Amino acid sequence: MSEPATGGCLCGAVRYEVRGPLRDILICHCVECRRWHGNAAASTAAARADLALTGQRGLRWIASPESDAHARRGFCGECGSSLFWDAPGRDYVAIAAGSLDGETGLRIAGHWFTSQKGDWYELPVDGLPQHERSAATEGSAP
Ligand SMILES: [Zn+2]
Numbered sequence: 001m002s003e004p005a006t007g008g009c010l011c012g013a014v015r016y017e018v019r020g021p022l023r024d025i026l027i028c029h030c031v032e033c034r035r036w037h038g039n040a041a042a043s044t045a046a047a048r049a050d051l052a053l054t055g056q057r058g059l060r061w062i063a064s065p066e067s068d069a070h071a072r073r074g075f076c077g078e079c080g081s082s083l084f085w086d087a088p089g090r091d092y093v094a095i096a097a098g099s100l101d102g103e104t105g106l107r108i109a110g111h112w113f114t115s116q117k118g119d120w121y122e123l124p125v126d127g128l129p130q131h132e133r134s135a136a137t138e139g140s141a142p
């Protein structure tokens with residue numbers, strides 16, 4: 001990627017750059033993502049070392065209370081945008097795909113935690129992998 005991907009919150013009090021590749025998008029249907037994002041969450045991810053905060057005045061973190069991975073979630077305390085999922089020991093940080101600027105070139109790669117999805121929608125028949133929990137045995141990711 002020549003230009004770093006950029007993104008941020010609704011009000012601009014949190015801005016970031018990703019100076020490396022972005023993972024394709026996982027849709028997480030888990031209860032914690034649903035509460036935090038308002039519905040199933042579309043998340044990309046970047047290597048921790050590639051994520052640079054270029055504006056962090058609004059950045060706040062909360063624990064994700066039932067996270068298998070003891071993750072914390074980063075958001076903008078000024079406008080409320082949900083932005084990051086970060087677990088100790090992981091070499092990547094998940095990023096809310098909707099916070100990216102402009103064209104991303106990313107595609108959805110699969111669905112996680114389908115066992116916890118809301119009952120008001122059906123899972124898409126998109127041929128992508130669907131996992132009752134996460135694809136990784138080591139725990140959950142958004
Ligand atoms: Zn904001």
Ligand SMILES: [Zn+2]
Binds near residue numbers: 030033113141
């Ligand atoms: Zn989730």
